[in-house]
Amino acid sequence: MNTSYAKVRDQLNQKGCGFCLAKWTQVTMHLGVGLTHSCHHPVQHKIPLAELKRNPSALHNTRFKKLKRKEMLEGERPSECNYCWNIEDNSNSFSDRTFKSAEPWSLDQMEKIKTSNWRDNYNPRYVEVSFSNTCNLKCAYCGPQYSSKWVEEIEKHGEYKTSTEFNSIKLLKERDEMPLKKTEHNPYVEAFWEWWPELYPDLHTFRITGGEPLLSPDTFKVLEYIQENWEQNPRLSLAINTNLSVPDKLIKRLLDIGEDLVNNNKIRELIIFTSVEAIGRQAEYTRFGLNYDKFWENIDQICTRIPKVTVNIMAAFNALSVFTYGELIDKVLEMKGKHDNGKRYWTTAVQLDTAYIRWPPHLSVKILEPEHKELILEAAKKALHYGSNKMTSKVYGFTDVEIQKIKRVYDFAIAKDDFDIEKYRKDFAIFVEENDKRKGTNFYEVFPELKEFYDKYKS
Amino acid sequence: MINISRRNPWALWPNSICPAFLSNPAVDRLQGDQYWKIDVDFSYTEHNISRQKDIFCIVPKYTGLSVHDKRVFIGVGHEDEDDWHGTNTFIQPNTREKWTFEHFPKDTLKVFRNGELEFEYSLVIRPLAVVSTPQEPIVFIGTDRHIVNDQSETHDITFYEFKITVSEGVICHHDWSELIHGKSVDKTGNCNFLYEMA
Numbered sequence: 122m123n124t125s126y127a128k129v130r131d132q133l134n135q136k137g138c139g140f141c142l143a144k145w146t147q148v149t150m151h152l153g154v155g156l157t158h159s160c161h162h163p164v165q166h167k168i169p170l171a172e173l174k175r176n177p178s179a180l181h182n183t184r185f186k187k188l189k190r191k192e193m194l195e196g197e198r199p200s201e202c203n204y205c206w207n208i209e210d211n212s213n214s215f216s217d218r219t220f221k222s223a224e225p226w227s228l229d230q231m232e233k234i235k236t237s238n239w240r241d242n243y244n245p246r247y248v249e250v251s252f253s254n255t256c257n258l259k260c261a262y263c264g265p266q267y268s269s270k271w272v273e274e275i276e277k278h279g280e281y282k283t284s285t286e287f288n289s290i291k292l293l294k295e296r297d298e299m300p301l302k303k304t305e306h307n308p309y310v311e312a313f314w315e316w317w318p319e320l321y322p323d324l325h326t327f328r329i330t331g332g333e334p335l336l337s338p339d340t341f342k343v344l345e346y347i348q349e350n351w352e353q354n355p356r357l358s359l360a361i362n363t364n365l366s367v368p369d370k371l372i373k374r375l376l377d378i379g380e381d382l383v384n385n386n387k388i389r390e391l392i393i394f395t396s397v398e399a400i401g402r403q404a405e406y407t408r409f410g411l412n413y414d415k416f417w418e419n420i421d422q423i424c425t426r427i428p429k430v431t432v433n434i435m436a437a438f439n440a441l442s443v444f445t446y447g448e449l450i451d452k453v454l455e456m457k458g459k460h461d462n463g464k465r466y467w468t469t470a471v472q473l474d475t476a477y478i479r480w481p482p483h484l485s486v487k488i489l490e491p492e493h494k495e496l497i498l499e500a501a502k503k504a505l506h507y508g509s510n511k512m513t514s515k516v517y518g519f520t521d522v523e524i525q526k527i528k529r530v531y532d533f534a535i536a537k538d539d540f541d542i543e544k545y546r547k548d549f550a551i552f553v554e555e556n557d558k559r560k561g562t563n564f565y566e567v568f569p570e571l572k573e574f575y576d577k578y579k580s
Numbered sequence: 581m582i583n584i585s586r587r588n589p590w591a592l593w594p595n596s597i598c599p600a601f602l603s604n605p606a607v608d609r610l611q612g613d614q615y616w617k618i619d620v621d622f623s624y625t626e627h628n629i630s631r632q633k634d635i636f637c638i639v640p641k642y643t644g645l646s647v648h649d650k651r652v653f654i655g656v657g658h659e660d661e662d663d664w665h666g667t668n669t670f671i672q673p674n675t676r677e678k679w680t681f682e683h684f685p686k687d688t689l690k691v692f693r694n695g696e697l698e699f700e701y702s703l704v705i706r707p708l709a710v711v712s713t714p715q716e717p718i719v720f721i722g723t724d725r726h727i728v729n730d731q732s733e734t735h736d737i738t739f740y741e742f743k744i745t746v747s748e749g750v751i752c753h754h755d756w757s758e759l760i761h762g763k764s765v766d767k768t769g770n771c772n773f774l775y776e777m778a
């Protein structure tokens with residue numbers, strides 16, 4: 122058992138078995154919808170506008186969340202945090218309550234939070250913000266909450282007729298969780314700007330996500346604010362999620378600002394997060410609206426112009442990734458080698474962070490035939506051979522974690538569980554047929570490897 | 581086939597990169613309580629002939645084959661200490677040699693040259709070492725206890741084949757015909773790759 126995590130857990134338990142610093146120190150805010158949560162395990166909750174009027178920090182410090190903090194301070198375990206309680210009650214493993222509390226933005230706040238009053242407002246140290254769902258892509262596994270393009274499509278054509286009613290907006294409307302349109306007044310963004318001057322000096326990490334953040338004027342407004350006011354927080358860790366598929370002028374604007382922030386030490390680090398999980402036409406089919414070649418040109422440009430920045434590719438591995446993931450690994454290695462300069466914030470210029478998708482289930486790798494699942498293992502083996510060799514001067518290559526995460530997709534794909542393969546294979550065919558109709562794409566041309574599979578399940 | 585400079589030997593240490601990837605890496609089978617066999621097919625050059633060239637060696641307990649001034653040395657890594665046997669066998673440079681080390685646990689280590697039994701070491705009283713993590717076994721191929729400040733890039737050893745066999749069969753096989761990112765691909769498909777320490 123890792124003694125430092127054990128120590129953190131002991132410190133937390135001194136206050137209560139449900140005490141977790143993340144409830145205070147971190148927040149993810151979806152301002153386009155008005156939803157917030159601290160860590161990603163509890164479901165997001167709506168930010169009451171009445172609270173915002175009195176207190177802009179209610180973007181994080183909602184009364185709902187304060188009541189959960191009260192429970193924690195009084196030794197109880199909030200039911201919304203069940204994910205962690207399940208782990209703690211059924212294993213000896215540390216739950217995320219410990220890991221998140223041990224994060225550098227959390228741990229040093231332990232004593233202050235222990236002695237705080239549950240009614241207190243607290244400025245988080247880790248903030249992730251989405252200003253809106255405005256996006257120019259319609260990724261196959263994404264949906265209306267995160268993409269305005271998906272909203273347009275669903276409003277025009279309705280949801281997909283899969284067993285899951287893929288991308289239905291009925292439920293969003295029922296829950297009052299439809300994203301605000303770009304043209305509408307957004308009280309959450311307004312509150313953010315009211316809160317921001319007070320929030321910024323305390324931040325450890327600030328991560329901007331979307332939608333596509335580079336299409337949001339608020340993103341550049343924040344970046345320019347940091348350029349001007351960096352002396353208030355020169356140790357900020359800044360991260361931006363972008364699809365790198367926006368017009369050149371926006372990439373240039375990001376690079377100009379990034380160069381200034383990095384070269385003049387106005388921040389501690391800048392990390393760019395992006396996504397791709399296949400190559401060429403297959404990538405463009407999965408991430409509708411993507412220009413694959415341009416995507417890599419942009420990564421190349423970032424790594425060239427800002428020699429300290431790392432680009433992290435968050436690959437959402439899905440059923441359409443298997444045929445070209447090996448070639449994607451080739452491309453990532455090429456870029457690692459080209460931009461290996463020993464100056465990066467993180468050890469490598471380009472990092473491939475592979476995760477498998479569970480939702481929508483019709484795109485899960487679990488629907489694939491066994492021989493297709495073996496391609497995932499082949500890709501993992503390739504990454505292993507591209508691993509960074511020990512005791513050599515050639516240090517670039519894939520890391521233990523990058524390799525292991527690809528292998529984990531294979532383990533997930535072949536694991537026996539209650540996944541209803543036949544149902545979701547039919548859903549897959551329903552999705553593809555309708556998707557081709559709506560988007561004018563041709564699945565047969567792009568995925569000849571799946572022709573037989575698709576034909577078998579097509580109605 | 582691969583030409584090896586003694587400054588850039590090769591290593592069999594496949595779990596060094598991603599420890600969780602291989603559930604049973606070949607190096608973990610080279611233990612004093614298991615049957616194993618190593619086949620090497622090599623030649624060495626006249627460069628640095630007066631210095632010891634380790635054709636292959638299993639560490640941290642040293643079991644392996646070395647050549648020094650044409651004379652063959654055999655290392656036997658017992659549990660207590662390594663034995664170093666200077667033999668009366670001499671092999672010539674630029675001559676292809678096939679050697680086999682066959683290990684019968686707690687019994688014998690048999691060493692064959694070109695198919696003929698050349699040496700035999702009893703392991704009944706002093707078996708080969710069983711090594712466990714964190715000191716996991718590593719196999720080095722083509723090393724040399726060279727002078728550190730000698731930076732010359734000479735071709736010291738040529739390797740044609742390296743193979744490990746255990747009770748289930750061949751689990752690691754290299755002829756360096758497929759190289760990826762400084763690694764020789766294991767022909768068995770088990771991912772027991774070798775990598776160049778360049």
